[in-house]
Amino acid sequence: MKLLWKYVKRYWIWAVLGVIGMFLQIFFKLINPYLIRILIDQYILKNDFVGATRMMYLILGFTLGVGIPLIFSSWAINVLTFKVMKDIRMDMFRHMMRQGLYFFSKTPTGVIVTRITNDVASVGDVLAGSIPAIVSDVFIITGVWVFLFLVNTKLALIELVFAPIIAILAIGFGRWLRDLYSHIRDVRATLNIKSQEILSAIPIIQVFVQVPRIRKDYEKTSLEYRNSLFKAFFITDIFNALSGPVLKTSMQATAIVAGGYLILRGSSTIGDVVAFLTYINYLIEPIRDIADKYTMIQDATSAIMKIQRFMNENWYIPDAENPHTGRPEGYIRYDNVHFAYPGTKKEVIRGVSFEALKGKKIALVGFTGSGKSTLLNLALRFYDVNKGAIYVDDIDIRQWKKDDLRSGAAVVLQEPFLFKGTIRDNITLGRDIPLEKVIDAAKRVHAHDFIKDLPNGYDTMVLSGGANLSVGQRQLISLARALVHHPSILILDEATASIDSETERLIQEGLEEVMKGRTTLMVAHRLSTIREADKILVLDSGRVVEEGTHEELLKKRGLYYELYMLQWASGQ
Amino acid sequence: MKRLFDYLKSQWKKILIAFIALILVDIMQILYPQYVRKAINLIKSLSTDTDKSYWISVLWHYAFIMIALYLAVAIFRLVYRWFLRTVAVSYDHQLRMAIMDKYLSFSERDLQKFDIGDLMSRLIRDTRSVRRFIMMGTIILVDLAVLGGMTIVTMVSMSPYLTLVSVPPMIILTLFVLWAGSYMQKKFKVMLELFGEMTERVRETAVGIKVIKTFVREDFFMKLFEQINDRYIGTGVKLFTLQSSFWPLSSVVVGLSLVIVLWVGGDMVMSGKMDIGTLVSFMMYINMIAWPMLSVGMFITVYSMSKSAIQRIDEVLTYEPEVKDTGTREIEGVSNITVKDIKDDIVLKGVSFSVSKGQVLGITGPPGSGKTVLMKYLPRLWQPGDGMVFVNDIDVNDIRLASLRRHFSYVPQDPILFAGTVRDNIAFARPDATEEEIIWAAKMACVWDDIQALPKGLDTVVGERGITLSGGQRQRVSIARAFLAGKDILILDDPLSAVDTHTERCIIKNLKEYVAQHSPLTIIVSHRIPAIHWADYVLVLEGGKVLEEGTPEELAERDGLYSRLYRYQMGGDVE
């Protein structure tokens, strides 16, 4: 709730306007039965035509007048709500983007999406719906009692008997319902997680003929959802059927009987009784959909708690106090680096040291899972090392301004990722880069050939994840993306793994030119691509076991030699 | 929509009971003001009446009747709600399963026409709107007809004149409601779409975060997100201001009717043409008739929301999936696969080949040459044209889908892993597999050593899409999954792209052993020559056509792409 307050505070003026509007509207509404009472007792029953007409105008005025504060307050409240929702969403989105990668590997995407979209929407529902409704309920309930006492104190005192019943119904029943609905919410969340998982794996489910099993599992959850809905609805219905109508008639019948007695004693009028009948109608309104309000508030409270927890996630990789800024030159040095992924104990990098002089090309080779990708990720400070340090231009990367460090580098990730948008946007990533430069980069990596054949060339739409391109094509585009950003450090993580050797060679030539003057760190399983490297590091279980140029390593007759021989040995 | 009516028809008994209960409720509600009228007239005559004890007993009598009436209202209301709820909530579940069944029949290409987030919301949010519509819709319609009709009859019987004058505002109300309804429906649709867009934006940003971070594009993505939010506010404020003031605003119109009744009726009372009790009960009736009138408004709100939802659900339910399970033939065992001049509108321009049981077909070719697309046609993950793909010389389109797919083990190019344990992932096709079998499969895929080194071995949770595994580990888990499935046809699409030479050789060795022992029909797509050079036959694709074909030895000799690739990779220029 503190969280919500922080945002609402910014727009307090709208909140105040909304409440004033609401107050006026309810006042207008409640004054009418009072005037009708006067009309009946003083004018109609006394056959005073002139007075009656005057009174009628007043009543008419108030009736129509309700509309103005009504629309006004509803507008103010909605403006407030939408502004608050936007602010929360923007803050959450920014917060998410600032998180380190660990956050993303431990939080399912579905959860992130739900927090920023649905959970904020529940908060909006409450801000625009339940909270105003509750405020208005409080106004109505107090207002009605005030008017009841104004109309006829004795009759009001008699009706006061029902007040505790109203209170008990409103509070007691609501609590009970709340638990039922919170169960429903849990089942719904499970339903959501399951459908997300199914939808992202349909081909695999189909080809391994697991459709019936997956379906049955989903059906079980859906049935549970149905049953818990049913239960909650039934109890809500019992509550609604009993509370509203029965309470209302009991109070109205009381008004008539007790009113009759009082009229007999001369301490009440017919107008009083009529006014009571109307006011009682108003009084019942607030408890009619109390269950809805409770559940909405409950929804929002738990949503706010989840949002709060989301905002408290802190897996930032923080910048230093006075970070070093500027563009890196490209001299990289690893000094006895140790690293274990957060949440695990096992070190996957165990004391790696090497240096890459400016403009040199360093290659990493090794078994799969030996830590090559990890080592590259560390250079960009996606994670902080546990021991040792990495230096760029002789400055510990923890002293660098993160954005500057990363801007100086360009990376082709092992798994290329494309966004929904045009090919061109995917290469420039929204930067203002002229088309010629984009084409030039694409030509160098031999992506231009296939792009120009696409229906709309560089403006062809790519689906999210690059789903309508082949894996190799995705890789070519991410290569072009890296080149177009003119980095001083180039990081290639198996950038040509899904590309045939012939195209690979052509790309190699294109890259040679680009790599001049830039420091390059590259991972490759195909040793042919790295023979020209200035230095080759052989990694095994997180350690550098051999280091040297191609020729040196071959002479050593170690692991590299073995791998190399294996590669050239015929497949038979 | 039609589906909904069919369903409602099948539930007619429950609906009938509900309607009867609802009508009873309405009748009793109409009787209520009559007793109020009598009571008030009684009170008024009181001052001149003398027999007080008689008077009091009558008043009590009325009061009891009033309470009894509403107790009955409560009970019957419970009855009709119970039945309608049963109908609505069961439909909700049925609808959801129908949608899910549809999704499960979608091909990848069908799925690409939608966003996943959007498809999810159809399963839960949209079905909820339909459920509400059934509940509210039926109640409101019956209320409108029964309560509205009977109230008007009663009012006319009490005073035709007064009825006539109080009606015009109600007409205004109806017009207003109609206008607002259509306006709101349009805006609702926009809101739903914007919300979907926003959802997709967040999802994509989270999935592509690594790219965004490496290129320091956070600000740009922030801007994109803000743009959607601003559009959302623009539409939202207007729509919700109208929606939330809609209901109370309608009651202003009702108030207007009341004032008219009071005005005209007051006149009539003063001139002795009507008694005060009638006037008060008349006002109650106006309130009562206002309810169905207002509920027309509510109906329209609910309807406009559910109409978009129903449309969205209909869109997927009537969607014709690319792959239809219309085949009826069964196949036992697989002796061969034949592809005859397969063409499509994406990339393939006439590819033919034939493989038999025990044989290995290798396929290679530059990126985008159509290798993956070709593979997807075989188990009909995508729909091939008629007369193009045959298994055991039967057109795959004539074979029952499950009977066809039952024979495939597939290693897709993107290894799709689930957010479960390594064990769940390997045993996906065979949930009943024993521990030994799983270990055997992991060893076959040369990933067993890696798995043992993981924090919890086979029970390590791999995170979404297998995010906590290295690229090569992910790929090999997917290979192990296919080995464990152990079907007659084994398709491997670029299975070695992310592994080192040593592991590559290990997998190829195991694969050869496996083929020798089980003699499945094997197709390997790869850029790696060692992975296909042992095949019985090799196709080299380019631009959707077969560029070269033959035994690998022939191709290596012949001057062409294959021989060049062979030389690059196996040229053996060591000393």
Ligand SMILES: Nc1ncnc2c1ncn2[C@@H]1O[C@H](COP(=O)(O)OP(=O)(O)OP(=O)(O)O)[C@@H](O)[C@H]1O
């Ligand atoms: N996000 C992560 N959380 C926890 N463990 C991880 C994570 N990413 C990788 N690992 C583990 O760290 C080890 C090294 O992984 P890494 O991706 O660096 O290997 P690699 O050398 O790049 O392998 P490959 O050649 O298969 O890509 C692996 O055992 C892997 O399971």
Ligand SMILES: Nc1ncnc2c1ncn2[C@@H]1O[C@H](COP(=O)(O)OP(=O)(O)OP(=O)(O)O)[C@@H](O)[C@H]1O
């Ligand atoms: N879902 C799709 N919708 C439209 N076009 C597609 C789709 N999938 C692939 N394509 C197009 O079909 C062509 C062939 O793609 P395919 O994935 O078969 O290539 P590939 O030979 O497997 O290449 P790679 O070696 O890179 O995996 C490509 O030009 C690609 O753009």
Ligand SMILES: [Mg+2]
């Ligand atoms: Mg890697």
Ligand SMILES: [Mg+2]
């Ligand atoms: Mg492919």
